[in-house]
Structure formats: C-alpha cells, structure tokens
Amino acid sequence: MSRSRSRSADRRERRDERGDDRSRERERERERDRDRHDDRDEPRDERHGRRRGRYDDDNGEKPDIMEVSESDAAFLLGRKGATKEKIARVAEAVLDLDEKDLILEVRGRPEAREKAKLYAKVVMAQRVGPVSIDFDEKDRDDLSLVPVPADCVGYVTGKKGTVLRSIEEEWTTIMFFVENAKGRKLKSEIQEHLAIFGAERNRRGAELKIMSAVEGKSKGFYTKAVTDYFDPRDMFSTDYYRIPEEDFSYALGSQGTTRRKLAIASGAVMEYVGRIAFMSGTLAQRKRVYEYLRWLCDQRVKSVTVDTDGRDDVTVLHIPYEYVGLVTGSKGRTLRQVEEDTRTFCFVEGLNRESRGEGTGERLLIFAENPRSRERAKEIILRRIDDHKSGRLYRGGGHDSRDYGDESYRYRWWDYDSRNSRGYYDRDRPERYDDYDRGRDDRYRDRYYDDRRDRYDDRHDDRRDRHYRDDDHYGSDARNGRR
16 A cells, blocks of 8 residues: 555656646746747837847848838748749848848848849849839849840740749849840830849850740841851850751750750850850860860761870770770660760760771770769779679679669660560560561561451450440430339
8 A cells, every 4th residue: 555655646746747847838938928029019120130140241240131021022032932042042142031020131242242132122023013124234244135036025934934934043043024224225016135144154054045945936036147256265255156957956966965965064055046056155165165066066977086185174095896885885875874974075086996906996085174074984984894894784683783883774775675665565566576576577577467456456346346235235224214
C-alpha cells in the first residue's frame, strides 16, 4: 500500500509541475502580445528605425525604404516571391518586402539600390496599364530598346507573358513594352519598343533571342540591310556573318543544339537572326565562335585540320585508330553527348594515316574557353577507352558508376533489342532477329506484312462482331420491354 501511495504522489507532483510550466508559458505569451501591441502604438518611423538594424549593410549604412500599396506588394512579390527575386538578381541588390507594414527595403551598393528601386517602380506600373519612360537608352548603361513590329507583339509576349518571362529567366533581365521613349518618334501602328533592363551581356542575349523570333515571323525586319562585319576593337561588340544556305541546317542542329554548343564552348553570345549569325562578346570570344562555326560548316564537305600551336582554348588527345569509332560512337552520338555534358566542341581532325604516319593515331581536338570543361571531356574519353581495354565497358551486371563515367553510357539504347519499347506491341515493327528483317526472301516481304496485319485485323473483327451482336440483343430486349 505504501508503495502505491508513493507512486500516486509522484504522479500528482508531475501533473502539478506540468501545470506550472503551462501557466508560465501562457504568461510569457501574454507578455509578447503586450509588446507587439506597444510596437503598434509607436509612430511608424520609430518602429522602422528600430527594425532596420537587422538589414544594415556591411558598411553600416541603412537600407533604402519604399512604401507600397497592398495591391502593389502582391504584384511586386509575384508567385512564390519570383518577381521580387528577379528584381534582386537583375539589380544585384537585396530586397526585403514586409507585407504586413507594406514596406520594401533595399540594400546593396548605391548604384544597385537605384536600379532596384527603378525596376520595382516599372514592375508595379505594369499592374495598371502601359509603362511610360522619360529617358532614352543612351542615358542609362542598363537599358536596351528593341523595335518590334506591332503584329508580332503578341507572338513575342506569349500567353499571359510566358514567352517574355522565360527569356527573362534565361538571361536574368527585366523586359516589358513601353508606350513612349524620350527623343523617339514611335509609330504604334507600325512598331512597338521592348525595354530590356540588365547587364550588357544579358541584355544582348535577350535582345538577340527576341530578334530571332521576330525575324521568323517578319522576314527581313532586322536583317534587310545587314552585311558581314567583324569589329576589330577589343571590347564587347557584335559581329555578323551570313551563313551559306546549304550550311544553315547543319550549323543550326536539331532544335538549335549545335548553335548553343558553339556559343557555350566559345563563351560568346550567338543567335541566328534569319540566315545571319549575330556573334556578341569580347574580341577573343567573337573570333573564337566564328572559327568554331566555320570549322563546323567545313566538316560537312571536307576534312578539317587546325593549327593548335599557340591556342589557349584547345586540348589535343591522340586516339589510336582502333578506338576512334569507340570514342565517336554510332553517327557521332557518343562524342555529341560528351560535348553536351562538358560544354565543349569536339571533333576528330581529318588527316588520314598516310598523312600522319602509321603509329600516331588520330588527333581528337577538344575546344572550350573554360579549361575545366576541356579537362572533364578528356577524363570521360580516356575512361571510356580504359574501360574498353579492361572489358568493363561491356561486362554484364552493370557498368562503372563513377561520376565522370556515367555520361558515356546514357545514349547506348541503340545497342539493345528495343528495350525502350516498354513491352508495347507494334504490329508493323519486325522483330530484330527475324529472317525477313535480315534481307532474306525479299520477294515474300510484302506478303509477310500483309499476313501479320490480317491476323491483327481478324482479332479486332471478331471483337467488333461480338460487340454488334450484343447491341442487337440489347435492342431486341428493349423493344420487348425487357431489361
């Protein structure tokens, strides 16, 4: 009995302690509520002066304050804060939006603050109608104005602005159509002007993207008077090169992959506006991307050799003749995948054995502005050759899963027996190991396909007949009043 009494006493003591803890917690919560109410009673400026300490810059300066309305705050924030973050990235500033007090705090360098406040104002202005600006692009180093035909505005904007938003995301810019511009006579019935805010390189990338799209809808709008031009100045500029008609598709690639590959490897910004390549960047970048483009076009009709002496954008690999096919892959797919994964431009130099001698092999040239990208491509290729020599490349039970080797295997689906079909039946696809597919008895091939289709159609005819019979039975029952 004494033991049970002691246990009951212990439980009562624990309950009392928990009750005391809850009482103390409730008291602390009431104190915090009183503090918050006291804060609301203070003048607005005093409250902000005390809160700004959290957002002081490293140099001790206070952030700039912008008061916004409730509607503007929601528009400025955007979906999940995307608009506010976009403004911060473009202006290279730090923005903090207090939705409760409707205050936007801006931190950063003085020029970054001014840009962030301007971008915030023009973004909020879009909520109520067309945006008007009272300055020209010559007055600012972060603005480009691009003329756009009036009938292409909707095409460039996209549904609910999705096209412009995607370009903004890609190039870290802010873009919108303006109603007027200082010193410009805009004829709205003929063309509109698209304002692009951001860094020079980013603005040029977004501008060329817009020009390429518009040129496809309104041929000659930007390129009617453009001729080949190469700027010799060592500064950020744009060169123009008209691509021969027979080389254009080859230089573009599927969905523009080849163009993007050359631009990324060279470090330049390149877009095809009509049939003209617009190449923007420093002098070295523009020269580099032009050479890559010419080499690529030349490969279509002839062998290409490159003098690599003195170049700082190339890594040379000597590949034994018996491994050239392994490195390039079927139709060059393996090497193309290495280029995509490492952001390089690679090709095997077109010299034959008699030209180079029997013992040297072929030269694989890996081009890229970034030396780490070239080193990465070299590692993947050498690993592939090493795996082939050791037998790991085709050994059962998987492959080398080390990080630098995975890319080489991603596109090996063509070596297998249609394993990507997921088991779906395709009545028109012959089996891989069928004699008809190997070329034997070609005169019976048509009859073979017809037989397969007939068997397939007969099965469906039976199902259709059963379906019709069921319908007839249901109809007769309905006529006789039965269900």
